[in-house]
Amino acid sequence: MNKLLAVPLLAVLALAACGKPAADDSRLVVAATAVPHAEILQVVKPLLEKEGVSLDVRVFNDYVQPNDQLVQKQVDVNYFQTEPYLDAYNRDRKTDLVTVTGVHIEPFGAYSRRVKSLDELPQGADVVIPNDPSNNSRALILLHTAGVIELKDPTNALSTQRDITANPKGLKFRELDSAMLPRVLDQVDLALINTNYALDAGLKPTEDALAIESSDSPYVNFLVSRTDNRDDPRVQKLARALTSPEVKGFIEKQYQGAVLPAF
Known part of the structure; x- marks a missing residue:
């Protein structure tokens, strides 16, 4: 009986090991x-x-x-x-x-299908930004650097909308999953998009972005x-x-x- 049980037991152990990286192989x-x-x-x-x-x-x-x-x-x-x-x-x-x-x-970028420069953004423009803390802050810092809004401390890598001290155009921010941002580009005035998703959507950051981080981005x-x-x-x-x-x-x-x- 013990021998008969051994084979199924070994099979179960082998299946349990599937799907996980092996520490001792190449x-x-x-x-x-x-x-x-x-x-x-x-x-x-x-x-x-x-x-x-x-x-x-x-x-x-x-x-x-x-x-x-x-x-x-x-x-x-x-x-x-x-x-x-x-x-x-x-x-x-x-x-x-x-x-x-x-x-x-x-380099993180700001994109639009409706305007050709950030100066052309209308009052109360609909702006979408990433919803995760790091990229959310990154989007706000880029807009601060571009002179569109002002942040209390633009060096704070975890700035939030609560840290906006000036918003002259009355931008209306919505937060979405980063992967969704290129998909709604046609539906909003401005989208702040991570470069990997911008490239995946066929955008050319160095040509299409209305504002983009500098090469010394941290x-x-x-x-x-x-x-x-x-x-x-x-x-x-x-x-x-x-x-x-x-x-x-x-x-x-x-x-x-x-x-x-x-x-």
């Missing part, structure tokens, strides 16, 4: 958003193969699941977010995900891991590959200033 599972992160990871794949690492890229279209799955150990690392966004996630979820290396900057996109695997040799190999001359050259050629190397 595979490294990374969660990423499509553009530019997953595209950059495709450049990295052959570099890692030469070092004995098989990169498994899983693409997501939101900013929550890549972190949730990293915490749950469904993926080994992720590559999609800035440090202020990570800090807000860790604070809100009581987690301790950590940065491994900074890779690139995506919002670097990082490779992120858990504390228990940050020093894993596979993770460190990925970090080195993401900051290699090959990746730098690809970013500069492919994105023409819409994405900038941070190394």
